[in-house]
Amino acid sequence: DAKTTQPPSMDCAEGRAANLPCNHSTISGNEYVYWYRQIHSQGPQYIIHGLKNNETNEMASLIITEDRKSSTLILPHATLRDTAVYYCIVRVVPYSGAGSYQLTFGKGTKLSVIP
Amino acid sequence: KAGVTQTPRYLIKTRGQQVTLSCSPISGHRSVSWYQQTPGQGLQFLFEYFSETQRNKGNFPGRFSGRQFSNSRSEMNVSTLELGDSALYLCASSPPLGAKNIQYFGAGTRLSVL
Numbered sequence: 001d002a003k004t005t006q007p008p009s010m011d012c013a014e015g016r017a018a019n020l021p022c023n024h025s026t027i028s029g030n031e032y033v034y035w036y037r038q039i040h041s042q043g044p045q046y047i048i049h050g051l052k053n054n055e056t057n058e059m060a061s062l063i064i065t066e067d068r069k070s071s072t073l074i075l076p077h078a079t080l081r082d083t084a085v086y087y088c089i090v091r092v093v094p095y096s097g098a099g100s101y102q103l104t105f106g107k108g109t110k111l112s113v114i115p
Numbered sequence: 116k117a118g119v120t121q122t123p124r125y126l127i128k129t130r131g132q133q134v135t136l137s138c139s140p141i142s143g144h145r146s147v148s149w150y151q152q153t154p155g156q157g158l159q160f161l162f163e164y165f166s167e168t169q170r171n172k173g174n175f176p177g178r179f180s181g182r183q184f185s186n187s188r189s190e191m192n193v194s195t196l197e198l199g200d201s202a203l204y205l206c207a208s209s210p211p212l213g214a215k216n217i218q219y220f221g222a223g224t225r226l227s228v229l
Contacts, residue, residue, distance in 0.1 A: 032216075041203070041223075041225075042222055042223070043119070043205050043207070043220030043221050043222050043223050044158070044205070044207075044218075044220045045220065046217045046218065046219070049216075049217075087158075091216075093216040100163055100170060100171040101146050101148055101163060101207075101209040101216060101218055102148060102160050102163055102171050102173075103148075103150075103158075103160065103207075103218060104160065105150075105157055105158035105159075106157075107157055
């Protein structure tokens, strides 16, 4: 799986948009970008994923650059409950029985939402 | 739908003992993965089970083992505990193939080795 680079920490004012960058310059054509977050002492939570098109769901938006070498996770209106460590993971999606769901976590970005 | 359930939530053991942690996946999920999280090493993959077979294993010593039962429930065992085994152990289950490849995590078991 391709390696990702994220800033170690970011602050965001409550109610403002939080934009979390991720660099994955060695991504392969068949690798997806996944975002998970981990609120303190809880298990990681899936947020969103995409291949090359921008994606949006009820939690966030994912913007992937045209060359796919970087992406940005956007939390449109950050709340205090969004304070967490955010992990950007790049991986192939297995569609065969021999595939593995293993996730390789980096250090992530610690997002602090400030009142 | 109930989420991934891990028991117990907290555990205190002493060096040299062994421990067994349990994970019940989301109904219908056949893949169960285990991860270890420590402040120093972060989240590290231990192993993955699918249909009672281990199909992937991380770089951990043989003291760490696991198994999966026919109902997809999984257990992991750590023998001859060391102080460095103190960690949050997370279990994750995944839906059938092709369904977005998302892992759903439990709340974890926090193991303290004294």
